[in-house]
Amino acid sequence: MDFHGRLKKDEPLSKHSTLRIGGPTRFWVEVKTLVELQRVIDLANQEGLPIEVVGLGSNVLFSDAGFDGVMLRLSGQLAEWNILDDGLVQIGAGAINSHLVKALLKNGLIGAEFLVLIPGTFGGAVAKNAGTKNDEISSILKSIQIIALDQPRKVISMSATEINLSYRHSELPERSLVVGGQIQLSRGDTVIAASKVREDKDNRSKTQPYKLKSVGSTFANPPGDYAGRLIEAVGLKGTRVGGARISEQHANFFINEGNASSSDFLMLMAMAIVRVQAAFGIELRPEVCFVGFDGWKQLDHLVKTYTDEGLDG
Numbered sequence: 001m002d003f004h005g006r007l008k009k010d011e012p013l014s015k016h017s018t019l020r021i022g023g024p025t026r027f028w029v030e031v032k033t034l035v036e037l038q039r040v041i042d043l044a045n046q047e048g049l050p051i052e053v054v055g056l057g058s059n060v061l062f063s064d065a066g067f068d069g070v071m072l073r074l075s076g077q078l079a080e081w082n083i084l085d086d087g088l089v090q091i092g093a094g095a096i097n098s099h100l101v102k103a104l105l106k107n108g109l110i111g112a113e114f115l116v117l118i119p120g121t122f123g124g125a126v127a128k129n130a131g132t133k134n135d136e137i138s139s140i141l142k143s144i145q146i147i148a149l150d151q152p153r154k155v156i157s158m159s160a161t162e163i164n165l166s167y168r169h170s171e172l173p174e175r176s177l178v179v180g181g182q183i184q185l186s187r188g189d190t191v192i193a194a195s196k197v198r199e200d201k202d203n204r205s206k207t208q209p210y211k212l213k214s215v216g217s218t219f220a221n222p223p224g225d226y227a228g229r230l231i232e233a234v235g236l237k238g239t240r241v242g243g244a245r246i247s248e249q250h251a252n253f254f255i256n257e258g259n260a261s262s263s264d265f266l267m268l269m270a271m272a273i274v275r276v277q278a279a280f281g282i283e284l285r286p287e288v289c290f291v292g293f294d295g296w297k298q299l300d301h302l303v304k305t306y307t308d309e310g311l312d313g
């Protein structure tokens with residue numbers, strides 16, 4: 001099978017995360033068809049290599065230690081979309097949200113505009129039930145198609161309700177990946193919808209450091225509150241650990257200032273968790289995904305160390 005340069009060995013993962021952090025992955029493979037995807041999964045399984053999938057890496061922290069396995073990105077046919085009947089749209093998981101919305105509006109379909117503010121792919125949006133304060137994937141998603149990593153030959157359809165989408169969370173079956181899905185949109189005034197998109201984008205750039213290296217919101221908002229407000233209230237705005245800094249503009253955005261390591265980022269997260277817990281009794285839940293390493297374990301360890309020894313310990 002010829003991947004025409006789409007299979008890379010020891011590819012730096014930092015190139016595939018908006019945070020620009022991450023060591024090498026043993027293999028990086030961009031797959032363009034279902035057959036390619038199934039073949040790569042078979043090969044990885046034969047070699048006993050772990051497999052992970054990412055979209056645009058806009059919600060991902062990779063480790064500086066890299067990943068000793070196969071990191072997949074879906075593109076080509078797996079990023080195409082097709083308008084079916086009555087506003088039903090079939091979308092490949094690798095489709096890039098902003099491109100998708102542009103095409104949908106061109107075809108007179110409205111209802112997915114919120115995705116423009118989410119700099120990722122459709123698969124990533126399903127996995128995270130991505131959304132804004134206006135809307136989220138769960139309100140338009142009808143069904144998905146997944147493949148199980150242990151049995152890649154079979155494409156399994158599931159209804160959206162089966163994956164229990166909740167705030168920035170889905171319950172996809174373990175060891176599976178999304179290859180596509182269907183959303184339900186409606187016909188409507190695309191001129192108004194497009195101008196609303198421009199307005200939302202303008203508002204975002206005023207309130208969030210949209211162009212800096214980050215994963216967007218580092219923590220999910222706790223019920224009835226905002227992670228950014230809590231982190232700011234405990235005085236952490238602008239705090240730096242190594243090359244990572246909590247944004248002055250929005251305290252839930254943690255920025256890589258150029259040479260941040262995954263440990264710098266995790267340390268900042270631990271500081272925020274410990275300080276917010278101590279001041280408000282609220283446990284911040286990471287929204288960022290740890291891919292290819294056990295970030296939860298490292299974070300728990302840092303939180304415990306800080307709690308036991310104090311933040312300066």
Ligand SMILES: Cc1cc2nc3c(=O)[nH]c(=O)nc-3n(C[C@H](O)[C@H](O)[C@H](O)COP(=O)(O)OP(=O)(O)OC[C@H]3O[C@@H](n4cnc5c(N)ncnc54)[C@H](O)[C@@H]3O)c2cc1C
Nearest residue numbers: 054055056057058059120121123124125127130131178216
């Ligand atoms: C500036 C900025 C602003 C942001 N604003 C928002 C916002 O308003 N709302 C919001 O919800 N998010 C926001 N985010 C976070 C991020 O864009 C979303 O979570 C997005 O949905 C991630 O998509 P992705 O394709 O980049 O996924 P990735 O970040 O690459 O992956 C995220 C997770 O999804 C999994 N995944 C990816 N593709 C698949 C697949 N095909 N099958 C199974 N699992 C998969 C990955 O393994 C990983 O666990 C923002 C990020 C940035 C940098």
